[in-house]
Amino acid sequence: AQSVTQLDSHVSVSEGTPVLLRCNYSSSYSPSLFWYVQHPNKGLQLLLKYTSAATLVKGINGFEAEFKKSETSFHLTKPSAHMSDAAEYFCVVSDRHGGSQGNLIFGKGTKLSVKP
């Protein structure tokens, strides 16, 4: 069975400092992994995805994530936070061999706050 754990429900950083949002996954097969961002009262936007190509994945808005199979992790990072990065972030796993419950399993989300 697949699952995804976001280790922090809330992360607070100062503008200009690095961002680290942690995600661990469990999957029986080779997973696809995603990070989505949701700004207040908005839908979800795909930040980046890993689908068994390069383990270091670059996304939009300066975010990147590294797939580490040995650690079953897919942490999201950004070198320098911007005020506009304040949002909720979801780590998502998809079993590419399919499953009975649809395509994506969502983590519970990490709310990122950015202080001036």
Added chain:
Amino acid sequence: NAGVTQTPKFRVLKTGQSMTLLCAQDMNHEYMYWYRQDPGMGLRLIHYSVGEGTTAKGEVPDGYNVSRLKKQNFLLGLESAAPSQTSVYFCASSLLRTVLDSFGNTIYFGEGSWLTVV
């Protein structure tokens, strides 16, 4: 290109009332999904459809029904609304389950429907 459109965006219901949320996509996608989002719970799959005329249960299907009479539309129905169904509902669509489309997204989300049951 509208993508995935949900209507209505906001609705307040009384306990026991019924309503239908409409999801429409103009990308000719085979797969469509309904999720609900609750604080601290992430998104949970309610029902999904792998093509016109088909539906299947997701993680939290109780209290909801769905229909996919046309490929572009996926309806979510609440027959007798309960306060526990107060949530934000997201519709999504994808071309196929595991094949990435040419725009680099496997799945497109609507902007959400805020439902309050009092």
